[in-house]
Amino acid sequence: MSEKEKMLSGQPYFAGGEELFNERQHAKEVLFEFNALSPKEVEKRNELIQKLLGHTKGEFFIEPPFRCDYGYNITLGKNFYSNYNCTILDCAPVTIGDNVMFGPNVSLFTAGHPIEPGPRNEGIEFAHPITIGDNVWLGGGVIINPGVTIGDNVVIGAGSVVTKDIPSNVIAVGNPCKVLKEIPK
Template sequence: MTDAHEEEVLARIAKGLVYTESEAAFQASRRRTDQIFAYNHTPPSEADRRRSLLVEILGSVGERTVLLPPFHAGFGSNVHIGDDFFGNVNLTFVDDVDIRIGDGVMIAPSVTLTTTGHPVHPSRRADFGRFSEPIVIEDKVWIGSNAVVLPGVRIGHGSVVGAGSVVSRDIPPMTVAVGTPCRVLRAITDEDLTTRAQGGTTRMRPTGSA
């Protein structure tokens, strides 16, 4: 494939247009599959080794990051994580394009962040035809167990996504959003400062454990 052809394919990907597996094959060198395998098989006692591998795998990674194995990623190199991140087991990144995660984000078990979908008509899925749009998760977001975040979604600062939700559209900052499809349930307010505290009350349980 010529440089001009590669640039044309990358331009189509950037616009969210359909491209095929063969057309995108030149990006294979950016996959970090061996390093991901090694990370998932590194003993918990080897924290420095895990950190070193994570720096090799991800496009960028902040300080005090916890990512419990196993995790899965198509590339790994298209994932960017900020400071004070906690990702529980079985986190899956379908990162054909960028997934950008801010500071202080918590993600519960078995969450999928997928930047890629496929056309509805089967003839357009030949050669694994697909489209990709980036995902952005802003600072201090909490995503509950088994949630799925779909291509092109932005989740706003401080928001909570309920367990089992399918997030197909943007979530505003400082809101609780739940369901399939995921919809805003309510705003997060100062009243929430007292929930789960001594003498406080619990209004709802929107997510699974982180």
Template structure:
């Protein structure tokens, strides 16, 4: 690891990074503005404001109210549906397989903070990827925590807080 790495490079490599770094704050602001443009006037044409941030995407529908930190670490498969008011905090990769349905108000959090108060106050963050398999249904209001993998054909119940990996075909009700 080089001492002259940017905080963005550290974040993308899964290393501890400073979340209050100026460059990262500006990147989050750019993503917020892109989301705001779409959310203010949702249309297929305006969806490009969000999708041009994404690392990869197939066919998808995103309802208004969508928010992301950067967008650059979001990978979305084919035929995905993201309902109203969803939040993707993508300091690490978020990967959605094909045919994923995400209910309204669901949140996916890759970023976490140290348990030590001084490290938190200094802006230290770390992030772990979220991987969601094919044909997964995530109920409204669910929260997916950092480092979680959800297997193919799984169902996550409404308002569940997912704190562990979920196996293929499993129903996780929280």
């Protein structure tokens, strides 16, 4: 099994191999061009990013700069908006629902490293998917950790670090992020 196959299946993998390195380099080249385009060149930016991302369902707008590891593991629902400085480490699938907004400096991390120093020092990583439901707003500076699912109709307060799943129809805040209150239906 290749390191890429291990990565995509959720097994520990070595990220420093040639195949994964080359794929990250390709994403960096595309993102370098995307991030350097004039603000007027929205269509060209969207064309570039659509070729890099796994799937886009409809209208979206990503403010540069934007960073990701591979791109092909990211799925955007319709009507997605990301403010400046979004980072998505997409070593595992990242699925974002419809009508989702990210504030500035939002980071989604599917990748992690072993707690034990031996494997970590050898370059071993793991990756777990992140899923974000429909009608979600992530405030500025929110961090989503590996393996987290956020339900529908959720607001995550600015600066929150989400380490566990968040149910639908709530406002959640803090580090670690916890449900503050339900949102009336």
